[in-house]
Amino acid sequence: MADIDTQLTDAATRCAAQGGQLTELRRQVLELVLRAEQPVGAYALLDQLRGSRASAAPPTIYRALDFLLEHGLVHRIERLNAFIGCAHAGHAHAHQFLICKGCGTTQELHDHATEAALAAAAIRHGFQPSRMTVETEGLCAGCVAG
Numbered sequence: 500m501a502d503i504d505t506q507l508t509d510a511a512t513r514c515a516a517q518g519g520q521l522t523e524l525r526r527q528v529l530e531l532v533l534r535a536e537q538p539v540g541a542y543a544l545l546d547q548l549r550g551s552r553a554s555a556a557p558p559t560i561y562r563a564l565d566f567l568l569e570h571g572l573v574h575r576i577e578r579l580n581a582f583i584g585c586a587h588a589g590h591a592h593a594h595q596f597l598i599c600k601g602c603g604t605t606q607e608l609h610d611h612a613t614e615a616a617l618a619a620a621a622i623r624h625g626f627q628p629s630r631m632t633v634e635t636e637g638l639c640a641g642c643v644a645g
Contacts, residue, residue: 594630
């Protein structure tokens with residue numbers, strides 16, 4: 500994964516190309532998400548943001564996160580109600596995550612075989628998916644090793 504400064508620069512370019520603007524607030528929220536070692540919740544982001552923006556409120560964070568989600572810069576981990584930076588920003592892909600119940604780390608995958616199998620299963624059932632997200636819980640290699 501690229502360093503955070505490069506990711507932020509790329510994010511601004513991507514937003515501009517899509518007709519959006521990575522405002523200073525959105526940039527700060529994205530940077531907080533990218534610097535987080537684990538998926539981070541909106542209220543944890545709000546607490547961190549209040550260090551530089553005392554007037555920040557929940558709608559402030561949620562609007563910024565909605566923008567970042569819309570532009571493919573972050574993902575929402577539904578199971579954890581938290582956010583993680585996209586490891587493949589700029590690429591259209593199904594979202595696959597491995598979530599460790601031991602240490603909380605989350606790894607984003609981009610496995611074409613998994614994506615194809617899910618799409619094929621959906622078609623067999625007459626279902627047309629608009630978004631495919633797989634969240635798998637278990638233990639990472641570090642936690643398994645003890």
